[in-house]
Amino acid sequence: MLRKQRFKKSSTIKIIPAYHFLPLLFFVAVTLIMVKPAWGIRRTNVKHLFDMTANLNAASDVCVSKDGRIYVVDGLNHKIRVFNHQGNYISSFGTKGSGNGEFRFPLGIDVDDSGQVYIADSGNHRVQIFNPGGSYIAEIKIPSKAGKPSDPTDVVVDDTRNRCYIVDNDNHRILVYDLATLTLIDTYGTPGTDKRAFRYPFLITLNKAKYLYIVDVINTRVQVLNPDGLFVAFIGGWGVEKGEFFRPKGVAIDKESRVFVSDSYMGIIQVFDSNGEFHAVVGDPEKGAVKKFVTPTGLFIDNHNRLYVVEMLANKVSVYHIEDDVE
Numbered sequence: 311m312l313r314k315q316r317f318k319k320s321s322t323i324k325i326i327p328a329y330h331f332l333p334l335l336f337f338v339a340v341t342l343i344m345v346k347p348a349w350g351i352r353r354t355n356v357k358h359l360f361d362m363t364a365n366l367n368a369a370s371d372v373c374v375s376k377d378g379r380i381y382v383v384d385g386l387n388h389k390i391r392v393f394n395h396q397g398n399y400i401s402s403f404g405t406k407g408s409g410n411g412e413f414r415f416p417l418g419i420d421v422d423d424s425g426q427v428y429i430a431d432s433g434n435h436r437v438q439i440f441n442p443g444g445s446y447i448a449e450i451k452i453p454s455k456a457g458k459p460s461d462p463t464d465v466v467v468d469d470t471r472n473r474c475y476i477v478d479n480d481n482h483r484i485l486v487y488d489l490a491t492l493t494l495i496d497t498y499g500t501p502g503t504d505k506r507a508f509r510y511p512f513l514i515t516l517n518k519a520k521y522l523y524i525v526d527v528i529n530t531r532v533q534v535l536n537p538d539g540l541f542v543a544f545i546g547g548w549g550v551e552k553g554e555f556f557r558p559k560g561v562a563i564d565k566e567s568r569v570f571v572s573d574s575y576m577g578i579i580q581v582f583d584s585n586g587e588f589h590a591v592v593g594d595p596e597k598g599a600v601k602k603f604v605t606p607t608g609l610f611i612d613n614h615n616r617l618y619v620v621e622m623l624a625n626k627v628s629v630y631h632i633e634d635d636v637e
Contacts (some may be wrong), residue, residue, distance in 0.1 A: 353593025418464025
């Protein structure tokens with residue numbers, strides 16, 4: 311049975327079905343090319359600023375508030391780690407459990423304009439809401455579907471419409487909630503491969519127009535929907551060439567409306583233009599090559615043009631300044 315990578319009590323990563331490794335030789339060949347100077351491949355170079363660790367264990371997502379607080383989802387420690395703008399550790403909140411303010415394998419995060427923090431508490435089938443200091447405010451319980459428990463893996467807030475979108479991974483859908491009443495107002499998506507269909511969607515973000523960019527993991531693409539849930543576009547597809555994905559996981563959008571997508575298996579981040587066309591691969595200016603990461607998962611880009619990359623199996627979040635494109 312096809313399954314996503316995620317957390318369980320006895321292990322951190324799901325076993326990938328054997329047939330996914332059929333193109334392994336091709337993958338190795340492409341990887342060997344990509345770690346050398348990448349002539350003919352445009353690179354969006356990034357300058358390394360700092361790393362954040364603080365005893366992270368299988369971190370999955372990251373978000374930055376307007377006042378510069380950096381929140382990291384520390385999944386196997388059942389905590390949220392908080393850092394300042396320079397990457398210095400400040401505090402944490404949460405512990406393992408099912409009570410208010412407790413977590414069971416949290417995965418995704420977002421922060422609204424007022425600084426409230428929203429956590430996709432996957433193992434407890436809910437999204438919890440906290441104030442900027444980590445004090446519990448409320449929860450949104452995510453309903454089962456046809457007897458199958460919900461599996462919220464990410465949440466994103468649309469302040470202009472006072473709503474949030476929650477990814478229900480196991481049920482292949484996006485749930486829309488009214489934040490004034492914390493009630494369900496709509497559902498987008500069905501299981502499958504067509505438009506408005508998903509196979510284990512994972513992380514999500516919004517662009518300036520509040521369009522949804524949803525990482526559709528097993529369909530190896532990012533699907534774009536408008537705020538009303540209507541299909542707009544697919545970005546990517548299965549493969550190991552530029553513009554294709556092997557295991558996409560994270561997505562972020564910069565001030566120029568470029569879309570950054572992490573590929574956890576290939577260990578790279580690709581960049582697409584606002585129309586969803588391949589633009590570049592994140593590059594290492596010191597090596598003049600494609601930048602390699604260790605299981606890049608959640609991504610975030612702040613107002614200072616800084617790219618935050620969760621490297622799950624390296625147990626760190628690496629932070630970069632986005633530089634110019636080079637050929």
